[in-house]
Amino acid sequence: MISVLIPxxxxxxxxxxxxxxxxxxxxxxxxxxxxxDASMDATAHVVEKLAKQDDRIQLFxxxxxxxxxxxxxxxxxxxSGDLVIILEGDDYWVNDKYLETxxxxxxxxxxxxxxxxxxxxxxxxxxxxxxxxxxxSASILSLGNFIQLGTVVFRRTIISRIDPAYIDLPLxxxxxxxxxxxxxxxxxxxxxxxxxxxHAAGIWSTQSDIYQIDKTLETINxxxxxxxxxxxxxxxxxxxxxKKIISLKSLRFFNLLVILKGIIAYVAxxxxxxxxxxxx
Numbered sequence: 493m494i495s496v497l498i499p500x501x502x503x504x505x506x507x508x509x510x511x512x513x514x515x516x517x518x519x520x521x522x523x524x525x526x527x528x529d530a531s532m533d534a535t536a537h538v539v540e541k542l543a544k545q546d547d548r549i550q551l552f553x554x555x556x557x558x559x560x561x562x563x564x565x566x567x568x569x570x571x572s573g574d575l576v577i578i579l580e581g582d583d584y585w586v587n588d589k590y591l592e593t594x595x596x597x598x599x600x601x602x603x604x605x606x607x608x609x610x611x612x613x614x615x616x617x618x619x620x621x622x623x624x625x626x627x628x629s630a631s632i633l634s635l636g637n638f639i640q641l642g643t644v645v646f647r648r649t650i651i652s653r654i655d656p657a658y659i660d661l662p663l664x665x666x667x668x669x670x671x672x673x674x675x676x677x678x679x680x681x682x683x684x685x686x687x688x689x690x691h692a693a694g695i696w697s698t699q700s701d702i703y704q705i706d707k708t709l710e711t712i713n714x715x716x717x718x719x720x721x722x723x724x725x726x727x728x729x730x731x732x733x734x735k736k737i738i739s740l741k742s743l744r745f746f747n748l749l750v751i752l753k754g755i756i757a758y759v760a761x762x763x764x765x766x767x768x769x770x771x772x
Contacts, residue, residue, distance in 0.1 A: 494522045494591055494645070495573030499563040500539075500581025501529040506689065507538050513584035515546055519591040524549045526581075527567045530557040535581070560695070561664040565654040577645045582689050585642070586612065590685035594645040597679055605676040606646035606669075608639050609685040619687075625680040626770040630673035634723035635761045636731075639678075641665040642686045650675050657718045663696075663711040670715055682770070705736045724764075730757035 496514045500507055507526075514524050528536045528551065536553050543549040552570065554563065564578055575595055579585070587593075587609075594607040610622045624638050633639070644665075650672055658667040672678065690697045696704070709732055716722050734754020737747055765771075 493573035494519065494575040494577060494595060495571035495648070496522050496524045496591075497564060497567040497571065497576060497578045498524065498526045498581055499529065499560060499567065499578070500526060500531065500535055501557065501563075502531045502533050502535060502693065503581040504531070504534040504538055506582040506584075506691075507535050508542065510579060510581050510584045511539065511542050511549065513586070514579065515542075515548075516588050517585070517591045518589045519595060522548060522591065523571070523573060525567045525570055526551045527563045528553045529559070529563045530554050559660070561654050561659050561661065564664070565659065568648075568651075568653055571648060571652075574648060575645055576648050576651075577642070579642045582691065582694070583640075583642045584687055584689075585685055586687050587683060587685040590643075591645065593681065593683075597681075598645065598647065601679065603676045604679050605650065605672045605674075606644050606678045608643040608645075608678060608680045610680065610682060611640045611643055611684050611686040611688055613640075613688040614690055621684060623771050624765065624769045625682045626768075628673070628678045628680055628769070630670060630719075630721070631723045632764070632768055633669060633673060633678075634725045634728065635764060636728050637666045637669065639665075639669055639680065640686055640688050641668070642688065643680075644669065644672075644678075646672050655718070657714060661711050661714060662707045666708075666711055667715055667718075670719060674720065701739045702736060705732050705739070708732060727757040727761050730754050731761060734758075 498510060526539050539551045543551055597607045598604060610625055612619045612621050614620055658664060712725050712729060716725055730753045734751045737750055
């Protein structure tokens with residue numbers, strides 16, 4: 493069985509498409525666990541209507557807003573599948589055979605820690621598609637995250653709870669991937685499976701570059717203190733620090749040495765990714 497965990501908050505406009513994309517998967521041995529994080533709209537009502545039509549859907553409505561990772565952690569405690577995937581309540585799958593494909597890979601390749609895929613990102617009118625696929629190690633991903641949570645199928649025996657060190661981080665998917673990679677490489681398949689929706693109410697996609705850089709640096713700092721290796725994080729840190737200075741557009745914060753280190757790190761990151769990853 494695959495446990496499909498759907499954390500959601502105030503997503504009445506999107507949640508039906510999300511759940512229907514799970515219902516329509518060719519792999520039918522799934523449970524769909526929806527965690528409503530004290531929404532103030534009709535999200536729970538939409539889920540309840542769908543649950544009446546499909547008994548694989550279970551709705552959990554939390555009394556207070558817990559935040560993304562705490563919501564996921566609660567859902568993990570209710571999961572019973574051998575495999576798990578987390579599909580956020582405003583995103584959806586575009587490949588109806590994705591869970592079937594991912595489960596076959598994990599069953600046949602025991603050394604793989606998780607399966608992901610390429611994905612679409614954008615709005616209904618404008619989309620881009622991710623580039624990288626192939627086998628991914630912890631060292632490669634420490635250069636920068638290019639994986640989307642809604643594509644990641646993993647074994648519940650590896651992660652059954654969210655690590656307390658990460659529970660309050662604003663960027664929760666990256667540490668989850670790095671934790672999984674401690675148990676073996678990941679396989680990112682070429683065919684896109686997933687649509688990451690960018691919209692005005694998006695928690696991450698609508699934030700400024702400076703905010704995203706600061707929160708990524710905060711997350712990396714925590715990971716460097718908890719993972720068994722620092723991997724190649726320093727390349728990413730140097731690049732992000734330089735990017736932040738350039739984004740600030742102020743002579744007050746200008747630092748030529750930091751920018752030069754960032755340029756060197758950027759070139760190194762791109763060369764390593766080109767050498768070790770397949771690119772569409």
